[in-house]
Amino acid sequence: MIAALTGAGLSAAAGLNAYIPFLLVALVARFSDVITLPQSYAWIESWWAIGVGAVLLLTEVVLDKIPAVDTVNDAVQTFIRPSMGGLVFAATSAAEEVDRSTWVTEHPWVGIVLGVVVSGLVHTGKTAARPAINAGTLGFGAPVASTVEDGASIGMSLVAVFLPVLVIVLLVALAVLLLWLWRVSRRRRRRRDQRRALA
Numbered sequence: 247m248i249a250a251l252t253g254a255g256l257s258a259a260a261g262l263n264a265y266i267p268f269l270l271v272a273l274v275a276r277f278s279d280v281i282t283l284p285q286s287y288a289w290i291e292s293w294w295a296i297g298v299g300a301v302l303l304l305t306e307v308v309l310d311k312i313p314a315v316d317t318v319n320d321a322v323q324t325f326i327r328p329s330m331g332g333l334v335f336a337a338t339s340a341a342e343e344v345d346r347s348t349w350v351t352e353h354p355w356v357g358i359v360l361g362v363v364v365s366g367l368v369h370t371g372k373t374a375a376r377p378a379i380n381a382g383t384l385g386f387g388a389p390v391a392s393t394v395e396d397g398a399s400i401g402m403s404l405v406a407v408f409l410p411v412l413v414i415v416l417l418v419a420l421a422v423l424l425l426w427l428w429r430v431s432r433r434r435r436r437r438r439d440q441r442r443a444l445a
Contacts (some may be wrong), residue, residue, distance in 0.1 A: 248410050250360070253335030255406025255413035257361040258420060261368025262399040263310075264323060264330040265303035270403045271334055272296050280407065287337040310392040313385030320373045331365020332358040338407075371424035379427060382434030391427070398423075 256267040268290070275281045276291040289295055309319045336357035372395060379387040398420065405412050 249339040251410035257331035257364035259402040260331040328366040332361035335361025
């Protein structure tokens with residue numbers, strides 16, 4: 247159960263920013279005993295994987311804050327975020343300290359599928375909300391929304407690793423927040439369209 251909560255939290259975080267949960271898992275595995283990755287996933291904590299992840303994170307952080315570019319970035323990330331969600335779910339659910347269930351290690355595809363689904367759902371919500379936010383704020387909301395998403399990804403990743411029992415609460419809060427942002431943005435766009443029609 248704990249492994250599933252950790253994996254779900256990290257996958258949801260990957261739906262917002264693919265590289266934050268990856269780097270957190272890599273760094274925690276490399277520098278502590280909180281997570282010991284199985285041999286098949288040990289490459290995650292290698293210096294080259296951490297280095298590539300850091301470069302990709304920096305690129306993502308910059309591109310995601312530029313209006314219009316963020317939409318293109320989200321389109322590209324449609325393949326990356328769910329894949330990363332599957333990877334971190336499978337890697338952490340197979341880690342020794344997270345859960346001692348042999349069933350999870352014997353059926354790694356379950357973690358991959360669940361991670362892809364959770365991350366894909368969060369990514370879809372983010373991708374749907376962002377154009378509406380950009381249109382509703384004339385692009386000024388992009389850096390703010392991106393910063394909030396990055397902060398949520400960091401928070402969700404930390405909770406997933408260190409306090410996994412709180413993941414359910416955070417997933418519900420994330421779903422409510424994404425739905426609220428989408429509705430607010432849609433309302434603003436509708437008002438703006440009505441004003442244009444009357445002009």
